[in-house]
Amino acid sequence: MNAFPEHKTSAHLTPSKAAMVPFVSVENMMRLVHHIGMQDTLKGIAAYIEDDFKRWESFDKTPRLGSHTEDGVMELMPTSDGLDYGFKYVNCHPKNIKSGLQTVVGFGLLANVDTGYPVLLTEMTLLTALRTAATSAVMAKMLAPKGARVMAMIGNGAQSEFQAVALQAIVGIEEVRLFDIDPTATEKAARNLAGTGLKVTCCTSAQDAIQGAHIITTCTADKQNATVLSDNMVGAGVHINAIGGDCPGKTELAEAILHRANIFVEYPPQTRIEGEIQQLAEDHPVTELWQVMTGQAEGRTSQDQITLFDSVGFAIEDFSALRFIRDRIVGSDFFEALDLLADPDDPRDLFGMVQRSHP
Amino acid sequence: MNAFPEHKTSAHLTPSKAAMVPFVSVENMMRLVHHIGMQDTLKGIAAYIEDDFKRWESFDKTPRLGSHTEDGVMELMPTSDGLDYGFKYVNCHPKNIKSGLQTVVGFGLLANVDTGYPVLLTEMTLLTALRTAATSAVMAKMLAPKGARVMAMIGNGAQSEFQAVALQAIVGIEEVRLFDIDPTATEKAARNLAGTGLKVTCCTSAQDAIQGAHIITTCTADKQNATVLSDNMVGAGVHINAIGGDCPGKTELAEAILHRANIFVEYPPQTRIEGEIQQLAEDHPVTELWQVMTGQAEGRTSQDQITLFDSVGFAIEDFSALRFIRDRIVGSDFFEALDLLADPDDPRDLFGMVQRSHP
Numbered sequence: 174m175n176a177f178p179e180h181k182t183s184a185h186l187t188p189s190k191a192a193m194v195p196f197v198s199v200e201n202m203m204r205l206v207h208h209i210g211m212q213d214t215l216k217g218i219a220a221y222i223e224d225d226f227k228r229w230e231s232f233d234k235t236p237r238l239g240s241h242t243e244d245g246v247m248e249l250m251p252t253s254d255g256l257d258y259g260f261k262y263v264n265c266h267p268k269n270i271k272s273g274l275q276t277v278v279g280f281g282l283l284a285n286v287d288t289g290y291p292v293l294l295t296e297m298t299l300l301t302a303l304r305t306a307a308t309s310a311v312m313a314k315m316l317a318p319k320g321a322r323v324m325a326m327i328g329n330g331a332q333s334e335f336q337a338v339a340l341q342a343i344v345g346i347e348e349v350r351l352f353d354i355d356p357t358a359t360e361k362a363a364r365n366l367a368g369t370g371l372k373v374t375c376c377t378s379a380q381d382a383i384q385g386a387h388i389i390t391t392c393t394a395d396k397q398n399a400t401v402l403s404d405n406m407v408g409a410g411v412h413i414n415a416i417g418g419d420c421p422g423k424t425e426l427a428e429a430i431l432h433r434a435n436i437f438v439e440y441p442p443q444t445r446i447e448g449e450i451q452q453l454a455e456d457h458p459v460t461e462l463w464q465v466m467t468g469q470a471e472g473r474t475s476q477d478q479i480t481l482f483d484s485v486g487f488a489i490e491d492f493s494a495l496r497f498i499r500d501r502i503v504g505s506d507f508f509e510a511l512d513l514l515a516d517p518d519d520p521r522d523l524f525g526m527v528q529r530s531h532p
Numbered sequence: 533m534n535a536f537p538e539h540k541t542s543a544h545l546t547p548s549k550a551a552m553v554p555f556v557s558v559e560n561m562m563r564l565v566h567h568i569g570m571q572d573t574l575k576g577i578a579a580y581i582e583d584d585f586k587r588w589e590s591f592d593k594t595p596r597l598g599s600h601t602e603d604g605v606m607e608l609m610p611t612s613d614g615l616d617y618g619f620k621y622v623n624c625h626p627k628n629i630k631s632g633l634q635t636v637v638g639f640g641l642l643a644n645v646d647t648g649y650p651v652l653l654t655e656m657t658l659l660t661a662l663r664t665a666a667t668s669a670v671m672a673k674m675l676a677p678k679g680a681r682v683m684a685m686i687g688n689g690a691q692s693e694f695q696a697v698a699l700q701a702i703v704g705i706e707e708v709r710l711f712d713i714d715p716t717a718t719e720k721a722a723r724n725l726a727g728t729g730l731k732v733t734c735c736t737s738a739q740d741a742i743q744g745a746h747i748i749t750t751c752t753a754d755k756q757n758a759t760v761l762s763d764n765m766v767g768a769g770v771h772i773n774a775i776g777g778d779c780p781g782k783t784e785l786a787e788a789i790l791h792r793a794n795i796f797v798e799y800p801p802q803t804r805i806e807g808e809i810q811q812l813a814e815d816h817p818v819t820e821l822w823q824v825m826t827g828q829a830e831g832r833t834s835q836d837q838i839t840l841f842d843s844v845g846f847a848i849e850d851f852s853a854l855r856f857i858r859d860r861i862v863g864s865d866f867f868e869a870l871d872l873l874a875d876p877d878d879p880r881d882l883f884g885m886v887q888r889s890h891p
Contacts, residue, residue, distance in 0.1 A: 191633060192558060198871035199551060203889040211886070238597050240612045240645075247617045247648050249608045253599045258606045260621070262641060264648020270879050274550060274647055278873045282621060286599075288633055289606050289623020298874035302882055331876075334883035358880055365884045511870075512557035514637045515657035517690075520629050521717055523661055524693035525724045527570070530562040 192516035195508040197295035197498060205498070205507040206299070212342040215335075217501070219307040219343050221493035226311075229463035231255065232489055236443040239420075244268050246420055250488035258284045259492040261297050265420060267394045275331065276394055277301060283495040293499045294511060297491065302332055304494035305486060306339035308439075309414045312462060313344045313388055316437060316473050316480040317412035321387035322347045327379050327401055328393035328417055329353035329362040336390050336416070337362075341371050344388070348372040352382035353393075380406055391425045392416040398452075404429035409477040418449045419485040426481075428452045434481040437462050437472075439490075448483040459483070551875035554867040556654035556857060564857070564866040565658070571701040574694075576860070578666040578702050580852035585670075588822035590614065591848055595802040598779075603627050605779055609847035617643045618851040620656050624779060626753045634690065635753050636660060642854045652858045653870060656850065661691055663853035664845060665698035668773045671821060672703045672747055675796060675832050675839040676771035680746035681706045686738050686760055687752035687776060688712035688721040695749050695775070696721075700730050703747070707731040711741035739765055749773040750784045757781060757811075763788035768836040777808045778844040785840075787811045793840040796821050796831075798849075807842040818842070 197205070206214050225232070237250040245266030252259060263279035270276055279297035284290060313321070324346045326333050333351070340346040349371050353359045359375050366373045376382035379401060383389050389411055391401045404427045407413070413434065418424040426449050436459045438444040450457060462482075464470035473480050502508045517526035556564070565573050584591070596609040604625030611618060622638035629635055638656035643649060672680070683705045685692050692710070699705040708730050712718045718734050725732045735741040738760060742748050748770055750760045763786045766772070772793065777783040785808050795818045797803040809816060821841075823829035832839050861867045876885035 196870075199874045200871055200889075202874075203886050204891065206886055207890055233599055235597065238594065238608065238610060240592055240610060240617055242614070242645055244646065245648055247610075247612070247643060247645070249597065249610055249619060251597060251599060251606075251608055253606070255601070258599055260608060262619070262643075262650070264643070266646075266648045269647055272647075273879060274649065275873070275875060275879045275882070278649060278875075280650070280872050284606055284621075284623070286601055286606070287603065287625075288628055288631075289604055289625045290633065290637060291621070291639070296872055296874060299882065299886065330880045331882040361878065361881055361884065365881070365887060511555075512559055513639050513655055514634070515558045515561075515655060516634060516637075519720065520632060520634045521689045522720055522724070523634070523658065523690040525720065527562050527565055527658065528724060530559075531566055532563065 191290065192512060192514040193510035194291045194294050194513040195502060196511035197502060197508045199296045199299065201507045202296050202299045205501065208507070209501065211338055215303060215307050215310065215339045215342050218304050218494050218497050219311050221497045222304065222308055222311050222490055223466065225489050225493045226463045226466050234440060236440070236446065237488060250491055252488035252492050253286060256286055257496065258286050259495045261301070261488070261491040263297065263301060270394065281491055281495050283499055291513065293495060294513065295495065295498055300494050300498065301491070302335045304490045305332060305416065306335035308490050309336055309390065309416065309482065309484060310339035310343035312437065312482040313340055313412055313414055315465060316482065317344060317388050318410050318473065318476050321412065323350065323386045324348070324388040324390060325350045325352070325382040325386035327352050327382055327389065327391045329358040330392065330394055332392045332416065333362050334365045336392060337366055337371060338369055340388065341369065346371070346388065348374060350374045350376050350382040350384070350386055352376040352379050386411065388412045388414060390414040390416065393425055398422060398424045400427050401425040402430060403427045407479065409479065411479055413479065413481045414484065415449050415481060416484045420447050421451060424449050424452055431481070434479040435460065436481045436483055437465065438483050439485065439487040443487060444483055444485050447485040450483055550649065551871060551873040552869035553650045553653050553872040554861060555870035556861060556867045558655045558658065560866045561655050561658045564860065567866070568860065570697055573662060574666050574669065574698045574701050577663050577853050577856050578670050580856045581663070581667055581670050581849055582825065584848050584852045585822045585825050593799060595799070595805065596847060609850055611847035611851050612645060615645055616855065617645050618854045620660070620847070620850040622656065622660060629753065640850055640854050642858055650872065652854060653872065654854065654857055659853050659857065660850070661694045663849045664691060664775065665694035667849050668695055668749065668775065668841065668843060669698035669702035671796065671841040672699055672771055672773055674824060675841060676703060676747050677769050677832065677835050680771065682709065682745045683707070683747040683749060684709045684711070684741040684745035686711050686741055686748065686750045688717040689751065689753055691751045691775065692721045693724045695751060696725055696730060697728055699747065700728065705730070705747065707733065709733045709735050709741040709745055711735040711738050745770065747771045747773060749775065751775040752784055757783045759786050760784040761789060762786045766838065768838065770838055772838065772840045773843065774808050774840060775843045779806050780810060783808050783811055790840070793838040794819065795840045795842055796824065797842050798844065798846040802846060803842055803844050806844040809842055
């Protein structure tokens with residue numbers, strides 16, 4: 174008995190259809206992004222993220238499971254909506270950059286809850302960059318002061334251009350003001366953003382970068398309690414998108430800013446451990462973003478307010494991105510079939526399958 | 533800056549060496565098993581499992597993270613020894629068999645703790661079957677009564693032949709007595725074991741199968757509290773290898789047997805939830821297998837004792853199997869290189885890498 178008997182008739186080593194898992198390589202992910210377009214990819218993922226945040230209560234949620242060392246962390250981020258199950262493996266090793274490696278690499282899986290069989294395996298280094306930027310944009314669209322057109326981008330590493338383009342595509346940002354302690358990073362970001370239609374201004378200090386900015390995005394990589402923004406730098410009426418503070422012992426904002434801001438988070442049990450609010454008392458009031466999206470909580474209530482998205486990255490955002498990719502590769506050639514699952518004709522005959530495969 | 537600049541000089545879509553992850557497909561896993569030999573593969577994995585149990589305290593341990601539904605479970609099983617990090621994705625859906633699918637499929641990953649970069653991705657449906665059997669054999673060698681030569685195998689599904697051959701190779705079992713409520717499963721197992729050198733006896737009841745057996749292995753798949761072995765069926769001086777009871781609500785043994793047995797477990801926080809001992813009080817005494825291996829606890833102390841390995845499967849066994857595969861594929865053609873990781877020349881230039889890949 175097999176669900177796909179037509180695939181079992183050829184050589185004994187030919188895997189069945191159920192055994193083959195669609196796999197999106199880095200090359201195919203890049204081809205797919207070019208096919209859809211960078212802005213439309215970010216908009217598409219953002220739409221899936223909004224959908225999933227609006228049905229937040231239907232998800233099986235758990236803080237990510239991290240294996241921490243002095244230099245970094247390896248994490249598993251699973252979630253399920255009862256129909257699909259998804260997880261991402263991702264690391265974060267800030268020191269990697271010194272040896273020419275990425276700080277963050279990852280891959281993800283989507284499986285069918287009904288059978289447990291994987292239905293998509295994909296690179297998630299690029300996809301994480303895309304979904305992180307899309308998430309920022311969704312939240313900024315909801316929380317930023319009306320008419321926000323200028324964003325300061327502090328930290329010009331691998332995530333920075335994705336943030337700028339996502340906020341351009343989804344929030345309507347027209348100018349991005351770049352600053353990084355390493356001027357070559359700023360030059361790189363400015364070069365990459367040259368053709369996007371954004372006005373790009375390179376700045377020589379964080380103070381300079383936030384001049385006139387309605388949205389301040391911090392995305393620096395050092396694993397320490399840093400002060401990328403000090404209290405006196407942040408005026409009224411801005412939205413802060415704090416991305417870099419995302420694991421224990423790694424924060425970017427002066428604590429005083431947190432006390433002046435209305436703080437919005439993805440999933441409190443995770444953010445209290447990993448986010449900027451690890452600096453605060455455990456019962457410091459925060460608002461869950463899904464509740465703002467569903468109208469159960471207030472977002473920005475005045476133009477003068479400081480809103481803060483204390484972004485750490487949550488499994489549901491990866492789940493949204495995985496669903497987006499799964500839906501977009503149907504009928505395309507942006508994937509290959511990977512022989513990942515053993516699937517003998519008789520499911521009880523795994524041993525026989527091995528025996529019969531003898532060369 | 534890149535660790536492998538020599539790989540970056542060709543077309544802009546050619547991934548670097550660091551971006552490529554060795555991948556072992558089902559086909560290659562089967563080729564590797566034939567290359568090494570089934571018995572030697574089981575012995576090899578068993579040796580790695582023994583090594584890892586003996587250094588149990590050096591591992592980062594956590595109960596597996598399961599997403600449970602009515603029909604099954606999807607699980608992530610991570611662990612790390614500080615040098616390598618490994619995890620397995622695995623499901624368990626007993627109902628799958630009705631639609632011609634495997635009850636359990638899986639795949640696994642090994643990553644370098646220092647960088648977080650994956651170094652091996654492999655199928656783990658077959659590898660899980662191999663490591664589960666190797667684990668049983670390691671524990672039976674340690675706990676079974678001296679001179680054990682006959683094993684009853686109750687439940688003749690996908691795991692059964694692996695158990696028989698592992699116990700033949702590692703414990704010295706000469707006869708296996710098969711029983712399954714479905715006689716076609718028993719016929720299948722008998723057929724598969726025909727060339728192994730084991731004496732194979734097909735039995736018509738569990739009672740019949742355990743006649744004269746020194747080791748009783750239960751490996752049935754129904755997700756329920758079943759009684760595969762009742763109290764009166766189990767005499768003194770046997771070792772029970774209980775494999776099928778491995779998630780909440782799924783047990784195989786009458787509770788009374790547990791009270792007569794000395795119970796040995798992999799990792800109590802997980803086994804108390806998933807194993808046969810979920811039927812017992814939370815403080816019922818159990819012995820950790822690693823402590824027997826290191827001489828810190830006693831194993832079998834008399835020939836008349838009933839020893840019970842309440843097997844649920846722990847992440848360290850997968851880690852051992854992953855290490856074995858990684859070490860065995862070096863310099864071989866039993867893997868392919870998978871374009872899983874984005875690895876731009878400048879690690880901060882992920883966006884530029886995508887831009888430059890424009891077709």
